[in-house]
Amino acid sequence: xxxxxxxxIIKKKASKIEFAIVTNLENGLSEIYEPGKSxxxxxxxxxxQIDNFFKLKKNGVIENxxxxxxxxxxxxKVIIVGAxxxxxxxxxxxxxxxxxxxxxxxxxxFASEQRxxxxxxxxxxxxxxxxxxxxxxxxxxxxxxxxPKIDDPALQHALIKKFYYIGALGSKKTHxxxxxxxxxxxxxxxxxxxxxxxxxxxxxxxxAPEIALSIIAQLISETYKK
Amino acid sequence: MKNSFDEKILEEANDWLNxxxxxxxxxxxxxxxxxxxxxxxxxxxxxxxxxSGSVSGGCVESAxxxxxxxxxxxxxxxxxxxxxxxxxxxxEVGLACGGEIAVYLEQIN
Numbered sequence: 001x002x003x004x005x006x007x008x009i010i011k012k013k014a015s016k017i018e019f020a021i022v023t024n025l026e027n028g029l030s031e032i033y034e035p036g037k038s039x040x041x042x043x044x045x046x047x048x049q050i051d052n053f054f055k056l057k058k059n060g061v062i063e064n065x066x067x068x069x070x071x072x073x074x075x076x077k078v079i080i081v082g083a084x085x086x087x088x089x090x091x092x093x094x095x096x097x098x099x100x101x102x103x104x105x106x107x108x109x110f111a112s113e114q115r116x117x118x119x120x121x122x123x124x125x126x127x128x129x130x131x132x133x134x135x136x137x138x139x140x141x142x143x144x145x146x147x148p149k150i151d152d153p154a155l156q157h158a159l160i161k162k163f164y165y166i167g168a169l170g171s172k173k174t175h176x177x178x179x180x181x182x183x184x185x186x187x188x189x190x191x192x193x194x195x196x197x198x199x200x201x202x203x204x205x206x207x208a209p210e211i212a213l214s215i216i217a218q219l220i221s222e223t224y225k226k
Numbered sequence: 227m228k229n230s231f232d233e234k235i236l237e238e239a240n241d242w243l244n245x246x247x248x249x250x251x252x253x254x255x256x257x258x259x260x261x262x263x264x265x266x267x268x269x270x271x272x273x274x275x276x277x278s279g280s281v282s283g284g285c286v287e288s289a290x291x292x293x294x295x296x297x298x299x300x301x302x303x304x305x306x307x308x309x310x311x312x313x314x315x316x317x318e319v320g321l322a323c324g325g326e327i328a329v330y331l332e333q334i335n
Contacts, residue, residue: 006243025304030332060265
């Protein structure tokens with residue numbers, strides 16, 4: 001691989017473009033492929049299989065060939081509501097796990113740059129903030145304020161958009177009340193039961209980094225279930 | 227769903243190249259049976275044997291480093307190597323998990 005190609009790959013990743021690297025394992029030739037774009041003579045006869053790998057988001061060697069395909073997909077979008085202490089640790093974990101984090105918090109004193117350096121925090125109420133974030137069924141929501149005024153609109157948005165992971169912090173009692181409010185708002189039992197509440201897998205931990213770890217563990221587990 | 231948990235190594239490869247180091251990229255391209263790392267797992271190696279990332283759970287990294295240094299010395303562009311189940315009685319490199327992996331090495335220049 002040429003250094004210039006490596007630089008191009010890094011650039012495409014940074015601009016969140018989905019692509020694949022196609023490599024001939026015999027002669028070392030490789031190129032970057034984007035769906036809908038053309039391939040060079042070297043690889044064009046494998047176009048159908050390459051598109052197939054791309055569709056399945058799979059890496060591997062095309063059967064009976066020496067052609068290796070590696071697909072690069074956008075990181076999973078995780079929206080955190082509440083720029084609280086736990087969120088600071090979630091941001092740390094997300095860095096090494098390659099999740100793309102956005103934080104929403106209308107309370108300015110939480111959403112400060114000093115608490116979250118290099119992070120884009122949307123200092124608005126959820127219904128306004130979600131206008132700035134494109135979300136779909138590949139998105140995840142972590143609601144951490146346990147304040148119904150802030151969490152509930154975000155949960156409703158995530159349920160409507162069918163996020164693959166929705167978790168909400170709070171005790172069993174808090175969660176029961178939350179479920180009742182969502183029911184009153186017209187959500188059905190299936191939708192409400194899809195919310196992980198109380199959030200996180202049971203580790204028994206109590207501190208902010210411990211809770212962050214249990215949340216991120218649950219998120220990864222759900223990511224692989226999908 | 228797939229998350230790109232394992233792609234930061236390319237940024238590191240770029241840093242090494244910008245520091246005028248020679249870099250070989252090693253990628254797991256095929257696996258059979260129970261292998262520790264999935265297809266697409268990567269490590270990088272420079273001419274002095276420094277390495278980052280992984281292609282197994284520590285089972286074959288030393289052999290991969292050796293092969294990568296060889297590739298730089300011989301000035302070859304690429305090479306494919308396979309690792310099979312280890313023979314526990316011999317002090318040889320292999321995968322204790324009983325799987326097999328194929329690793330593709332390529333120089334970035």
